[in-house]
Amino acid sequence: MSAFTYCPGCAARLPSDPAQPHAAQSCASCGTTFYHNAKPAAGALILRNRQLLLAQRAIEPFRGYWDIPGGFLEPGEHPAATARREALEETGLVVELEEPPFEIVLDQYGDAGDHTLNVYYVARVVAGDERAADDACAVQWFPLDALPERIAFDHTHDVLRALIASRGLMATEGRRVHRSDPGKLSTSHS
Numbered sequence: 001m002s003a004f005t006y007c008p009g010c011a012a013r014l015p016s017d018p019a020q021p022h023a024a025q026s027c028a029s030c031g032t033t034f035y036h037n038a039k040p041a042a043g044a045l046i047l048r049n050r051q052l053l054l055a056q057r058a059i060e061p062f063r064g065y066w067d068i069p070g071g072f073l074e075p076g077e078h079p080a081a082t083a084r085r086e087a088l089e090e091t092g093l094v095v096e097l098e099e100p101p102f103e104i105v106l107d108q109y110g111d112a113g114d115h116t117l118n119v120y121y122v123a124r125v126v127a128g129d130e131r132a133a134d135d136a137c138a139v140q141w142f143p144l145d146a147l148p149e150r151i152a153f154d155h156t157h158d159v160l161r162a163l164i165a166s167r168g169l170m171a172t173e174g175r176r177v178h179r180s181d182p183g184k185l186s187t188s189h190s
Protein backbone atom coordinates (compact mmCIF):
# COMPACT_ATOMS: atom_id res chain seq x y z
CA MET A 1 0.00 0.00 0.00
CA SER A 2 1.25 3.50 -0.80
CA ALA A 3 1.72 6.28 1.71
CA PHE A 4 -1.27 7.77 3.55
CA THR A 5 -1.78 11.52 3.53
CA TYR A 6 -3.77 11.45 6.78
CA CYS A 7 -3.66 9.05 9.72
CA PRO A 8 -6.46 6.44 9.33
CA GLY A 9 -6.74 6.39 13.12
CA CYS A 10 -6.87 10.07 14.17
CA ALA A 11 -6.87 11.99 10.85
CA ALA A 12 -3.73 13.95 11.66
CA ARG A 13 -1.48 14.69 8.72
CA LEU A 14 1.22 12.05 8.32
CA PRO A 15 4.81 12.61 7.25
CA SER A 16 5.66 11.21 3.82
CA ASP A 17 8.72 11.05 1.64
CA PRO A 18 7.93 11.07 -2.09
CA ALA A 19 11.24 9.33 -2.70
CA GLN A 20 10.12 6.41 -0.50
CA PRO A 21 6.34 6.06 -1.04
CA HIS A 22 6.28 2.60 0.55
CA ALA A 23 8.22 3.46 3.71
CA ALA A 24 6.50 3.02 7.09
CA GLN A 25 4.76 6.15 8.44
CA SER A 26 4.51 7.04 12.13
CA CYS A 27 1.76 9.37 13.35
CA ALA A 28 3.11 12.06 15.67
CA SER A 29 -0.39 12.67 17.05
CA CYS A 30 -1.55 9.18 18.13
CA GLY A 31 1.71 7.26 17.90
CA THR A 32 0.50 4.60 15.47
CA THR A 33 2.92 3.31 12.84
CA PHE A 34 1.59 2.20 9.45
CA TYR A 35 3.56 -0.41 7.49
CA HIS A 36 3.00 -0.56 3.76
CA ASN A 37 3.89 -4.20 3.33
CA ALA A 38 3.49 -6.20 0.13
CA LYS A 39 -0.04 -7.52 -0.39
CA PRO A 40 -0.20 -11.32 -0.60
CA ALA A 41 -2.03 -12.98 -3.48
CA ALA A 42 -2.38 -16.57 -4.69
CA GLY A 43 -3.33 -18.31 -7.92
CA ALA A 44 -3.92 -21.73 -9.46
CA LEU A 45 -2.06 -23.09 -12.48
CA ILE A 46 -4.86 -25.43 -13.55
CA LEU A 47 -3.47 -28.13 -15.84
CA ARG A 48 -5.21 -30.86 -17.85
CA ASN A 49 -3.52 -32.88 -20.58
CA ARG A 50 -0.70 -30.34 -21.01
CA GLN A 51 -3.23 -27.56 -21.33
CA LEU A 52 -3.50 -24.59 -18.97
CA LEU A 53 -6.75 -22.86 -18.04
CA LEU A 54 -6.47 -19.08 -18.20
CA ALA A 55 -9.06 -16.46 -17.31
CA GLN A 56 -9.60 -13.27 -19.26
CA ARG A 57 -9.71 -10.27 -16.95
CA ALA A 58 -13.01 -8.39 -16.82
CA ILE A 59 -11.53 -5.59 -14.71
CA GLU A 60 -8.59 -3.21 -14.66
CA PRO A 61 -5.67 -3.40 -14.46
CA PHE A 62 -5.00 -5.43 -17.63
CA ARG A 63 -8.68 -5.69 -18.57
CA GLY A 64 -9.06 -8.07 -21.53
CA TYR A 65 -5.71 -9.74 -20.89
CA TRP A 66 -5.32 -13.41 -19.99
CA ASP A 67 -4.38 -14.21 -16.43
CA ILE A 68 -3.80 -17.09 -14.06
CA PRO A 69 -6.97 -17.52 -11.93
CA GLY A 70 -6.21 -15.98 -8.56
CA GLY A 71 -6.55 -12.99 -6.31
CA PHE A 72 -5.68 -11.35 -3.03
CA LEU A 73 -5.77 -13.19 0.28
CA GLU A 74 -8.62 -12.38 2.62
CA PRO A 75 -7.60 -11.66 6.25
CA GLY A 76 -6.62 -14.93 7.92
CA GLU A 77 -6.86 -16.93 4.70
CA HIS A 78 -4.09 -19.38 3.76
CA PRO A 79 -2.76 -18.89 0.21
CA ALA A 80 -3.83 -22.43 -0.72
CA ALA A 81 -7.38 -21.61 0.32
CA THR A 82 -7.21 -18.39 -1.70
CA ALA A 83 -6.04 -20.25 -4.79
CA ARG A 84 -8.88 -22.80 -4.49
CA ARG A 85 -11.48 -20.11 -3.75
CA GLU A 86 -10.43 -17.86 -6.62
CA ALA A 87 -10.28 -20.79 -9.04
CA LEU A 88 -13.85 -21.70 -8.11
CA GLU A 89 -15.09 -18.10 -8.26
CA GLU A 90 -13.49 -17.27 -11.61
CA THR A 91 -13.68 -20.59 -13.46
CA GLY A 92 -16.42 -22.61 -11.74
CA LEU A 93 -13.98 -25.47 -11.10
CA VAL A 94 -13.13 -27.22 -7.86
CA VAL A 95 -9.37 -27.77 -7.91
CA GLU A 96 -6.85 -29.74 -5.89
CA LEU A 97 -3.43 -28.15 -5.37
CA GLU A 98 0.06 -29.62 -5.51
CA GLU A 99 2.23 -28.81 -2.50
CA PRO A 100 4.59 -27.08 -2.08
CA PRO A 101 3.72 -23.97 -4.11
CA PHE A 102 5.15 -24.00 -7.63
CA GLU A 103 6.53 -20.46 -7.41
CA ILE A 104 6.50 -17.32 -5.25
CA VAL A 105 7.14 -14.09 -7.14
CA LEU A 106 7.09 -10.36 -6.46
CA ASP A 107 5.42 -7.70 -8.56
CA GLN A 108 3.67 -4.34 -8.31
CA TYR A 109 -0.02 -3.75 -8.84
CA GLY A 110 -2.19 -0.95 -10.16
CA ASP A 111 -1.64 2.78 -10.53
CA ALA A 112 -0.26 3.15 -7.00
CA GLY A 113 2.41 0.51 -7.67
CA ASP A 114 1.49 -1.45 -4.57
CA HIS A 115 3.92 -4.28 -3.95
CA THR A 116 2.51 -7.81 -4.18
CA LEU A 117 3.76 -11.25 -3.16
CA ASN A 118 2.21 -13.86 -5.42
CA VAL A 119 2.03 -17.56 -4.53
CA TYR A 120 1.21 -20.00 -7.34
CA TYR A 121 0.17 -23.64 -7.07
CA VAL A 122 -0.09 -26.24 -9.79
CA ALA A 123 -3.67 -27.49 -9.69
CA ARG A 124 -5.87 -30.14 -11.23
CA VAL A 125 -9.62 -30.21 -11.68
CA VAL A 126 -11.58 -32.50 -9.38
CA ALA A 127 -15.14 -31.24 -10.03
CA GLY A 128 -17.22 -28.62 -11.75
CA ASP A 129 -17.88 -27.27 -15.21
CA GLU A 130 -15.82 -24.36 -16.40
CA ARG A 131 -17.58 -21.07 -16.80
CA ALA A 132 -16.25 -17.55 -16.38
CA ALA A 133 -17.55 -15.45 -13.50
CA ASP A 134 -16.54 -12.84 -10.96
CA ASP A 135 -13.42 -10.98 -12.20
CA ALA A 136 -13.19 -13.14 -15.34
CA CYS A 137 -15.16 -12.58 -18.56
CA ALA A 138 -13.91 -15.73 -20.30
CA VAL A 139 -12.01 -18.89 -19.50
CA GLN A 140 -10.15 -21.01 -22.04
CA TRP A 141 -7.80 -23.99 -22.15
CA PHE A 142 -4.52 -23.25 -23.95
CA PRO A 143 -1.84 -25.77 -24.95
CA LEU A 144 1.30 -24.99 -22.94
CA ASP A 145 3.23 -24.42 -26.18
CA ALA A 146 0.58 -22.06 -27.57
CA LEU A 147 -0.27 -19.63 -24.82
CA PRO A 148 -1.89 -16.30 -25.76
CA GLU A 149 0.24 -13.20 -26.25
CA ARG A 150 -1.83 -10.78 -24.18
CA ILE A 151 -0.83 -11.89 -20.67
CA ALA A 152 -1.60 -9.72 -17.62
CA PHE A 153 1.17 -8.64 -15.23
CA ASP A 154 4.94 -8.82 -15.71
CA HIS A 155 5.40 -11.61 -13.19
CA THR A 156 2.85 -13.84 -14.91
CA HIS A 157 5.16 -14.17 -17.91
CA ASP A 158 7.90 -15.44 -15.60
CA VAL A 159 5.60 -17.95 -13.94
CA LEU A 160 4.28 -19.28 -17.25
CA ARG A 161 7.77 -19.67 -18.68
CA ALA A 162 8.85 -21.55 -15.58
CA LEU A 163 5.78 -23.77 -15.87
CA ILE A 164 6.52 -24.53 -19.51
CA ALA A 165 10.13 -25.38 -18.64
CA SER A 166 9.04 -27.60 -15.75
CA ARG A 167 6.85 -29.62 -18.13
CA GLY A 168 9.78 -30.27 -20.46
CA LEU A 169 8.62 -27.80 -23.07
CA MET A 170 10.51 -24.89 -24.54
CA ALA A 171 8.80 -21.58 -25.17
CA THR A 172 8.86 -21.58 -28.97
CA GLU A 173 9.90 -18.78 -31.26
CA GLY A 174 7.26 -16.10 -31.50
CA ARG A 175 5.38 -17.05 -28.35
CA ARG A 176 5.52 -13.99 -26.16
CA VAL A 177 6.13 -15.83 -22.97
CA HIS A 178 8.77 -13.39 -21.94
CA ARG A 179 8.72 -10.07 -20.19
CA SER A 180 9.61 -6.51 -20.99
CA ASP A 181 13.02 -6.81 -19.33
CA PRO A 182 14.86 -9.31 -21.56
CA GLY A 183 18.10 -8.79 -19.68
CA LYS A 184 16.81 -10.36 -16.51
CA LEU A 185 15.60 -13.67 -17.83
CA SER A 186 16.52 -15.87 -20.73
CA THR A 187 14.04 -15.63 -23.55
CA SER A 188 12.76 -17.96 -26.22
CA HIS A 189 14.70 -16.47 -29.12
CA SER A 190 18.25 -17.35 -28.19
Ligand SMILES: [Zn+2]
Nearest residue numbers: 007010027030
Ligand atom coordinates in the same frame (compact mmCIF):
# COMPACT_ATOMS: atom_id res chain seq x y z
ZN1 LIG B 1 -2.81 9.20 14.26
